[in-house]
Amino acid sequence: MMDAKREEGGELVLCPFCRTPEATSHEEEISRIRKLMDKGNAHSFCSYAGHYAEGIHGIPQNIDKSNELLLKAGELGCAEAYFNLGINYEGGNGLERDVKKAKHYFELAAMNGDIDARKNLAFLESQAGNECRAYKHLMIAARAGCKESMDMVKQQRFMQGLLTKDEYESTLDAHQKICNEMKSDQRDKADLIHDTVNNHD
Numbered sequence: 001m002m003d004a005k006r007e008e009g010g011e012l013v014l015c016p017f018c019r020t021p022e023a024t025s026h027e028e029e030i031s032r033i034r035k036l037m038d039k040g041n042a043h044s045f046c047s048y049a050g051h052y053a054e055g056i057h058g059i060p061q062n063i064d065k066s067n068e069l070l071l072k073a074g075e076l077g078c079a080e081a082y083f084n085l086g087i088n089y090e091g092g093n094g095l096e097r098d099v100k101k102a103k104h105y106f107e108l109a110a111m112n113g114d115i116d117a118r119k120n121l122a123f124l125e126s127q128a129g130n131e132c133r134a135y136k137h138l139m140i141a142a143r144a145g146c147k148e149s150m151d152m153v154k155q156q157r158f159m160q161g162l163l164t165k166d167e168y169e170s171t172l173d174a175h176q177k178i179c180n181e182m183k184s185d186q187r188d189k190a191d192l193i194h195d196t197v198n199n200h201d
Contacts, residue, residue: 063094079112
């Protein structure tokens, strides 16, 4: 957890989006999350689910409770929560392993814009022998900025002759364009804060 008093270049470190100082204690962080949950904030349910999954910040580890909160977060519109549920069903983390349900939650996450879910759907469809569906998911993920998917398009599709040069180049152009559009100082600061917080937990 980053201390709000910690300074960077002589300035107080603030969230680059809401300009609020980082919580100074785990209790304060939990209190903030619960207030957001009371307001129906989807991402706060997902965040709280992570606390239960890992048993951190004074919250006892409870995988069942974590999955329950992920479902609620997904229903409120959090794509990341549906993605995490898909991962949990795929790996049997607190749930009975069920690839069909994993695929269902990856589909919900993908429909809500999660590109990692698209990548996972491509993998599951390929495993099931549905190469056409796998290809479509992979192309969507690559065009949406997923580097791993773009690498797979190059290595597994283009290099093996499964993709024309024009298809590959148009996908690469779309990939590079979206990656350039996503670059910003605020995003870089947010990533830095996220990495710092995770390294201090």
